[in-house]
Amino acid sequence: MSEVYIAGVGITPAGEHWERSLRELAFAALEAAANDTERLLGGRAPAEALFAANALAGQLSGQAHLGVLIADFAGLRGIEAVNVEAAGASGGAAIRQAYIAVASGQVETALVVGVEKTTDTIGGRVNAATATAGDSDFESVQGATPAALAGLLMQRYLHTYGLEHDVFADFAINAHANAKANPNAMFRNTITRDAYARAGAVADPISMMDVAPECDGAAAIVLTSRPTAVRVVASAQATDTLALHDRPDLLGFDAAQLSAGRAYKTANLGPDEIDLFELFDAYTVFAALSLEAAGFAERGQGWRLAVEGQIGRDRRIPIQTFGGLKARGNPIGATGVYQVAEVALQVRGEAGASQVPNARVGMAQCIGGIGANIVTHILQTA
Amino acid sequence: MEISRHWRLRQQRYGLVGEVCPHCDAKIFPPRDVCPSCSGEAKTPYVFSGKGEVYSYTIVHDPPEGFEANAPYAVALVKLDEGPILTSQLTDVELAEVKIGQRVEMVTRKLREDGDERGMLVYGYKFRPTLATAGA
Numbered sequence: 314m315s316e317v318y319i320a321g322v323g324i325t326p327a328g329e330h331w332e333r334s335l336r337e338l339a340f341a342a343l344e345a346a347a348n349d350t351e352r353l354l355g356g357r358a359p360a361e362a363l364f365a366a367n368a369l370a371g372q373l374s375g376q377a378h379l380g381v382l383i384a385d386f387a388g389l390r391g392i393e394a395v396n397v398e399a400a401g402a403s404g405g406a407a408i409r410q411a412y413i414a415v416a417s418g419q420v421e422t423a424l425v426v427g428v429e430k431t432t433d434t435i436g437g438r439v440n441a442a443t444a445t446a447g448d449s450d451f452e453s454v455q456g457a458t459p460a461a462l463a464g465l466l467m468q469r470y471l472h473t474y475g476l477e478h479d480v481f482a483d484f485a486i487n488a489h490a491n492a493k494a495n496p497n498a499m500f501r502n503t504i505t506r507d508a509y510a511r512a513g514a515v516a517d518p519i520s521m522m523d524v525a526p527e528c529d530g531a532a533a534i535v536l537t538s539r540p541t542a543v544r545v546v547a548s549a550q551a552t553d554t555l556a557l558h559d560r561p562d563l564l565g566f567d568a569a570q571l572s573a574g575r576a577y578k579t580a581n582l583g584p585d586e587i588d589l590f591e592l593f594d595a596y597t598v599f600a601a602l603s604l605e606a607a608g609f610a611e612r613g614q615g616w617r618l619a620v621e622g623q624i625g626r627d628r629r630i631p632i633q634t635f636g637g638l639k640a641r642g643n644p645i646g647a648t649g650v651y652q653v654a655e656v657a658l659q660v661r662g663e664a665g666a667s668q669v670p671n672a673r674v675g676m677a678q679c680i681g682g683i684g685a686n687i688v689t690h691i692l693q694t695a
Numbered sequence: 696m697e698i699s700r701h702w703r704l705r706q707q708r709y710g711l712v713g714e715v716c717p718h719c720d721a722k723i724f725p726p727r728d729v730c731p732s733c734s735g736e737a738k739t740p741y742v743f744s745g746k747g748e749v750y751s752y753t754i755v756h757d758p759p760e761g762f763e764a765n766a767p768y769a770v771a772l773v774k775l776d777e778g779p780i781l782t783s784q785l786t787d788v789e790l791a792e793v794k795i796g797q798r799v800e801m802v803t804r805k806l807r808e809d810g811d812e813r814g815m816l817v818y819g820y821k822f823r824p825t826l827a828t829a830g831a
């Protein structure tokens with residue numbers, strides 16, 4: 314087993330890129346990562362494999378087979394390449410596959426590029442496409458979108474713990490506050506408590522302020538067995554039932570517990586040693602459940618960390634340090650790559666105005682479906 | 696979507712036919728042939744009563760393609776009296792009056808107009824508030 318390090322990272326702006334295609338977005342991220350690698354290692358690291366991460370191109374752009382699409386366009390003809398699809402966890406899952414390839418010694422250097430394009434089509438079709446991450450025969454057929462399923466989860470959370478909807482406000486407020494320092498974020502406007510309370514319903518109790526905006530974007534990272542400043546000290550994945558209704562413990566977020574637990578065990582670390590946590594706030598309720606499942610709060614108490622101001626960049630457990638999904642934007646299949654790239658910048662101390670003070674250990678976790686597939690990575694300053 | 700796929704699911708969509716585990720008596724819906732409670736093989740058909748209660752609910756304002764005409768509509772997790780939870784639209788209900796714990800029963804309704812050029816209709820279960828009956 315080789316140790317696995319992160320060389321360059323490449324982050325492109327998340328948002329609406331009407332003028333750029335899937336392959337152009339992906340290439341821009343790969344170029345940025347290659348330039349970063351050259352700066353760090355004093356030369357380009359030739360890669361032997363490329364792992365693309367994309368969830369929806371087959372449905373929204375009529376384009377599958379992204380491993381080859383991107384390798385070909387990026388001038389990497391001949392390279393081993395494949396696309397990894399795991400809904401919202403595609404990015405993390407692709408990194409996990411690259412990690413396994415490098416750790417095994419089969420590959421010295423692997424590229425991971427996450428790319429998504431949601432703005433080529435209209436809202437109803439995007440909703441139908443994202444709903445394919447659920448159980449098509451028994452959830453989606455009832456008109457249950459991911460937001461609707463997250464609404465069922467939030468409603469049950471509020472009912473079980475006797476809470477009001479506004480306990481989730483600070484997750485959205487924190488995301489937007491942090492995004493101000495990130496030029497790659499989709500939204501850099503301030504959210505007030507009042508605006509949160511007045512936001513229009515999407516899937517009650519979930520409002521527009523609880524949902525991260527789906528958007529276009531691409532990010533890339535280079536994984537290598539050549540030592541760099543950032544080591545991947547854990548890579549773990551876990552699954553739950555595909556359908557939300559099949560979970561014996563709806564609020565347990567079991568796959569997040571399993572995935573984080575496996576990562577902690579590999580790294581021989583616990584939640585107290587994590588300096589920042591890029592969690593998957595596709596919906597604000599996910600943020601609360603992830604904090605609980607990863608051991609930062611007791612069950613039913615995850616919201617309290619936000620309400621008590623413990624999630625800011627200089628507080629107990631910084632989350633959404635570049636804006637999170639809510640304000641950086643959620644380019645679905647690419648999001649997991651954005652998260653790990655952001656954590657790499659944090660533990661390198663190169664996060665600029667987004668820097669978490671003294672960050673040495675950072676965790677990233679991405680989620681496919683409604684907690685059905687969860688990938689966790691922990692990075693540490695080497 | 697393909698006609699064969701809806702045809703294949705007709706017993707579940709129209710009859711709430713699931714399974715019962717011969718090893719631990721767990722009731723299973725939708726059928727999955729492996730018991731989620733004891734992991735034993737479970738292929739014995741079991742017809743659910745169609746009675747249950749709302750375990751959680753949401754009102755969908757931003758529908759997917761094929762459901763625009765219905766919006767806003769209620770989607771619930773319905774806990775069947777026999778144990779399993781399923782996902783279903785609620786129908787014949789005031790959206791503002793949906794509550795966790797509310798008693799509901801199965802009815803058959805049009806689920807969606809499918810997105811293909813034939814405009815095929817898909818029918819299946821929805822749940823509505825249980826009608827009050829004398830002595831109930």
Ligand SMILES: [Zn+2]
Pocket residue numbers: 716717718719720721730731732733734735737
């Ligand atoms: Zn059984």
